[in-house]
Amino acid sequence: MPDSAVAEQPKVDAKIDYELIEDASRLAEIAPELEASRTVGVDTEGNSLDPFNAKLMLLQLSTPTKTFVIDLAKVTDLTPIKHILEAPRPMKIIQNAKFDYSMLKIQKGITIAGIYDTMVAERLLTNGISREISLRAIAKKYLGLTLDKTIRETFTDPKSMAAYGRFNEEQLAYAARDAQIMHEIFAKQLRKLQEHDLMEVAKLEFQLTPVVADMELHGVLIDTKKWREHIANMQLERDRINQEIQADLKPLSRHIQVDLFGGEDDVINLDSPSQLLDAFQKLGVNVTSTGEAVLKTVDHPLAKKILDYRGYEKLISAFGESLLGKINPVTGRLHPDFLQLGADTGRFACSNPNLQQIPQDASFRNCFIASPGYKMITADYSQIELRIMAEFSQDPTFLKSFADDADLHTMTAINMFKVTEDQVDKRMRTAAKTINFGLMYGRGPGAIAIQIGTTVDEAKELLAIYFKSYSGVKKWLDKAGQDALKLGYAKTVLGRKRWFEQPPKDHPDYLKLAGSIERQGKNMPIQGTNADITKYALIYIAQRFKKEGWDAHLTHTVHDEIVAEAPAEIAEAAAQAVEEEMLRAADKLLGTVSTKVDVHTADYWEK
DNA sequence: GGGCCGAGCCAC
DNA sequence: AAACGTGGCTCGGCCC
Numbered sequence: 001m002p003d004s005a006v007a008e009q010p011k012v013d014a015k016i017d018y019e020l021i022e023d024a025s026r027l028a029e030i031a032p033e034l035e036a037s038r039t040v041g042v043d044t045e046g047n048s049l050d051p052f053n054a055k056l057m058l059l060q061l062s063t064p065t066k067t068f069v070i071d072l073a074k075v076t077d078l079t080p081i082k083h084i085l086e087a088p089r090p091m092k093i094i095q096n097a098k099f100d101y102s103m104l105k106i107q108k109g110i111t112i113a114g115i116y117d118t119m120v121a122e123r124l125l126t127n128g129i130s131r132e133i134s135l136r137a138i139a140k141k142y143l144g145l146t147l148d149k150t151i152r153e154t155f156t157d158p159k160s161m162a163a164y165g166r167f168n169e170e171q172l173a174y175a176a177r178d179a180q181i182m183h184e185i186f187a188k189q190l191r192k193l194q195e196h197d198l199m200e201v202a203k204l205e206f207q208l209t210p211v212v213a214d215m216e217l218h219g220v221l222i223d224t225k226k227w228r229e230h231i232a233n234m235q236l237e238r239d240r241i242n243q244e245i246q247a248d249l250k251p252l253s254r255h256i257q258v259d260l261f262g263g264e265d266d267v268i269n270l271d272s273p274s275q276l277l278d279a280f281q282k283l284g285v286n287v288t289s290t291g292e293a294v295l296k297t298v299d300h301p302l303a304k305k306i307l308d309y310r311g312y313e314k315l316i317s318a319f320g321e322s323l324l325g326k327i328n329p330v331t332g333r334l335h336p337d338f339l340q341l342g343a344d345t346g347r348f349a350c351s352n353p354n355l356q357q358i359p360q361d362a363s364f365r366n367c368f369i370a371s372p373g374y375k376m377i378t379a380d381y382s383q384i385e386l387r388i389m390a391e392f393s394q395d396p397t398f399l400k401s402f403a404d405d406a407d408l409h410t411m412t413a414i415n416m417f418k419v420t421e422d423q424v425d426k427r428m429r430t431a432a433k434t435i436n437f438g439l440m441y442g443r444g445p446g447a448i449a450i451q452i453g454t455t456v457d458e459a460k461e462l463l464a465i466y467f468k469s470y471s472g473v474k475k476w477l478d479k480a481g482q483d484a485l486k487l488g489y490a491k492t493v494l495g496r497k498r499w500f501e502q503p504p505k506d507h508p509d510y511l512k513l514a515g516s517i518e519r520q521g522k523n524m525p526i527q528g529t530n531a532d533i534t535k536y537a538l539i540y541i542a543q544r545f546k547k548e549g550w551d552a553h554l555t556h557t558v559h560d561e562i563v564a565e566a567p568a569e570i571a572e573a574a575a576q577a578v579e580e581e582m583l584r585a586a587d588k589l590l591g592t593v594s595t596k597v598d599v600h601t602a603d604y605w606e607k
Numbered sequence: 608g609g610g611c612c613g614a615g616c617c618a619c
Numbered sequence: 620a621a622a623c624g625t626g627g628c629t630c631g632g633c634c635c
Contacts, residue, residue, distance in 0.1 A: 272631055273614060291615065293620060314616055318628050343625050347619085354627045357618040385619090441624040450622060523624040527619090559619045559625085 018060075018067040018176035021075060028080040030068055035084050037063035041182030042085070042094045042112070044103050045155045045175050047164075051102040051217070052330040057155070057165045058172075059104075060179035067180045069172055073165040078108055088114035093182035095119050095135045098340075101213045111210065118182060120205045121189045123341040124198050128489070128499040139181055142188045148174065201496040201532070205340060208535050211542045212338050215554040219333035220355070220368055220563075223604075224324055227367045231320045238312035242270060245305050249279060270309055315359060326353045336556065345524050346496045346531035347559055355556045360607055368605035375571035378606045379578045380561035381533070381586065382596040383408060385440055388529045391493070391593045392480075395472030402593050409433040415469035416462065435466050439477060440526050442519025477522050484521020485514055492528035493589045529589060530560055536585035537562060544577050563605055575601045 021027050034040055041062035048054035059070040061081065070078075085092065085104070094100055097117040104110040122133040132141075139145040151174045154160040162171050193202050249268060268275040276290045285300050292310075295303040328335050334353065342349020350356045358364050370376040381387075386408060390398040401411040412432035413424045434452045443451075449459035467474040484490045489499045500520065503513040538557060541564065545552040552566035552574045562582065566574035579599045586595035600606045 269631080271629090274631080289614090289620065291620070293622090297620090310615080314629085317630075318617065322628085339626095342627090345625060347625060349626055351627060354618080357616090357627060359617065360619095438623070441622095443623050447622045519624065527625060530619095561619085 016067070016173040016177050016180065018069050018173065018180070020172060021068050021070040024075055024077055024080070027070065027075055027078070030066075031080045031084065033066065034061055034063060034068075034081060035090065037090050039064065039116075039183055039186060040084065040090045040092050041067075041179040042092045042097075042100060043175065043179040043182075044100045045162075046103055046107075047156055047158075047162075049099075049156075050328070051106040052328055052335075054103060054107065055165070056103055056107040057162070058167070058175050060175050062176075062179040062182065064183045067176045069176050069179075071165075071167075078110060082110050085110050085112050090114065091116050093118065093186045095138070095178070095182070097209050098213045098216075101210055102217055105213070105217065113210070115206050115209050116186060117206055117209055118185050118189060120209065120341060121193060121202060124202055124205065124496070125189065125192050125196065126499070127341075127346075127497060128344045129501060135178060138185055142185050143181060145181065147177070196497060197495050198497065201346075201492075201494050204494065204532065204535055204539075207539050208340055211538050211554070212340050214542065215538075215556065216335050216338055218553040218555060219328065219331060219335040220555040220605075221333050221371055222324070222327065223367045223369050224327070227324060228321075230363050230367065231316060234312050234316050234320075238309060238316060241305055241309045241312070245270065245302065245309065248302065248305075270306065271313065276306065315364075319358065319364065323353045338557070340535075343527075343531075344498050345527040346492060346498075346535075347527060348531070348557060350556075356558045362607065365607060366604045370565045370603055373568055374565045375568050375601050375603065376555070376605055377564045377566060377571065377575045377578050377599065377601050378561065379563075379575070379582055379597055379599040380558075381530075381582065382598055384530050384533065384560045384586070384595070385526050386436060387586075387590065387593045387595060388493075388526045389440060389473065389476075391529075391590045392525060393470075393472040393476035394592065395470050395476075397470055398473060399593055405594075405596070409436060412436055412466070412469070416465045431462060432466075435462065439473065440523060442477075442481070442522045480522045480525060481518030482521075484517050484524075490521040490524040490528075492525055492532050494529070494532040496528050496532060498524045498528065533586050533589055534560060534562065536588060537582040540581035540585055541578055544581050545574070548573075548577065550574055571601050575599050 019030075021030065041060070043060040044056055045058040045060075046054040046056045056072055059072060059078070061068050061070070084090065091114050092112055093116045094112070095117070096119045097112065097115045101112045101115070104112060118135070118138055119133050122138055126133070136147045136149060139147050151171060154162045154171060161167070167175070193199055268279050270276065273290045277287065280287050280290070280302070283300065283302065285298060285302075287294055287298060290306070292307065295307050323334075326334055326336075334355075336350050336355050337352045339349040339351070348356070358368075368376075387402055390402055397415060401408045409429050409432045410421065410424050412435070413419070413428040414421060416432055417424070417428050419428070431452050435448060438448050438451065445456050445459040445463055448463065449456045452459070454462070480490065484500055485502065488502050489497045491497045498520070500517045502517075503510050507513060534557060538554060541562065542554060550566060550570055552564060552570070555563045555565055557563065562578065564574065564578060576599075579597045582597045583595055
């Protein structure tokens with residue numbers, strides 16, 4: 001406790017040395033000095049996080065020896081330094097570059113190139129064992145410096161003069177420091193990136209940042225009328241089921257809790273697991289939980305109705321009106337936040353709204369539409385994760401299935417059950433498919449038995465037969481799990497790493513913890529390599545669109561899928577380009593296994 | 608009235 | 620309720 005109290009005290013150090021730039025002629029004078037530097041630290045201060053609504057107030061630029069704070073209320077024309085930001089050199093060192101890129105692009109028409117992002121680098125360096133990647137955390141870690149968060153908050157606080165572009169000495173000094181400390185953090189991180197062989201993946205992520213920023217800024221259009229109609233239909237159905245359930249429960253509640261319920265109120269809140277559990281008790285149905293898995297096994301009409309109700313309620317609450325609330329008032333479009341290192345495996349995460357969890361049902365997806373005069377291009381890698389497993393394992397039977405462009409699950413069934421293709425029935429194919437996917441998640445006999453509806457012994461038998469046909473897969477999976485435990489990390493084809501806390505051998509839960517690491521160790525190379533490939537594809541597609549001179553744009557991505565929009569006249573050519581670039585990205589990392597991409601062009605987001 | 612957490616469930 | 624990798628959103632319920 002005393003330690004953390006001490007740590008919270010801002011470190012008192014030498015006065016921050018910076019120059020405040022308040023006129024255009026001085027900006028022109030300092031440009032050569034910035035241009036001559038190998039690296040330039042960059043930071044901005046605005047009064048909002050939304051680039052379309054923010055007022056950009058300060059731009060801080062630093063060389064290793066000098067720091068400049070440009071007052072954008074007084075210097076509005078940034079022409080003298082524009083080319084420095086837009087050229088690949090000097091390298092721009094920025095914490096969370098996506099933010100400053102977006103601000104400068106929308107507010108000043110400047111696009112930053114040659115990015116080194118300290119936040120992205122820190123995530124790559126601590127992936128799996130830490131999520132402390134704020135500038136505050138990084139400054140503390142590398143420089144032993146405690147940044148005062150309260151001063152940063154004044155820039156966006158409407159009660160502060162800083163929110164209107166009037167700064168005091170303290171605020172300017174802190175703004176300057178954020179740009180100044182970039183150089184030292186960069187130097188220290190760079191050494192670590194090299195040490196851990198993370199330079200290739202770091203270059204990929206740094207190149208990706210402007211692509212992701214442009215994708216977010218372009219955003220995606222949603223047909224609000226169609227969306228609301230769909231929601232309204234679901235609400236009608238949900239309310240009907242709710243009333244039915246309340247009517248069923250009413251006699252019960254009068255009898256048991258006559259004074260707790262009255263009037264037209266609902267008997268119980270169906271969204272409350274505890275109230276629901278209570279209702280089941282009163283009905284004499286013994287359940288331990290009201291989760292989906294349990295209710296599915298309960299032989300009572302209420303259980304079925306609850307599951308129906310939940311299905312609609314989930315869709316309405318999570319994807320209903322709240323999603324329309326995310327439409328940007330300035331652009332009229334959705335601009336989701338894509339976190340390029342959201343998952344420890346290297347996958348994107350997405351929020352506000354999360355376009356990666358929109359139900360796959362066409363009634364939802366078709367509401368995401370191309371801009372007027374444009375077509376939407378939906379492209380996804382076919383069975384990319386299984387192909388990656390084939391690449392890692394070099395299993396000849398697996399590789400041959402893909403080389404022949406055969407139905408992998410049917411081929412697996414043929415190999416497992418020793419039958420001819422026309423003898424493969426649905427049950428066989430499903431069992432094969434379940435095992436193919438299950439193994440990538442580190443599933444064991446228990447989980448697979450539940451999934452395909454056999455006993456554990458039968459599942460064990462099936463797995464034994466499977467591994468007889470695919471011994472290379474077994475060998476690789478076993479080694480991947482063991483390596484994760486032994487080395488303390490797993491890595492992708494590109495060299496992206498995810499570290500694991502190795503549990504002590506005498507830990508009471510050692511087997512459980514070790515098992516979990518083994519499963520993650522099997523999955524990370526597969527899921528992470530998929531991320532590597534999709535990220536290269538995004539960069540290639542953006543470059544290709546630019547090179548072709550098309551007014552085409554990425555709109556979003558969902559792990560193994562990339563969605564773009566292009567003017568209707570060139571949509572087919574753009575779709576073909578998307579496919580080519582996705583294949584090129586996969587070929588870069590997958591040396592032996594062939595890849596396939598499915599592409600659709602339509603007026604809306606099509607599965 | 609905001610923060611946090613677990614339950615439950617959507618995606619790949 | 621288990622079971623299996625990666626996430627985010629919404630809700631109820633609890634805390635301060």
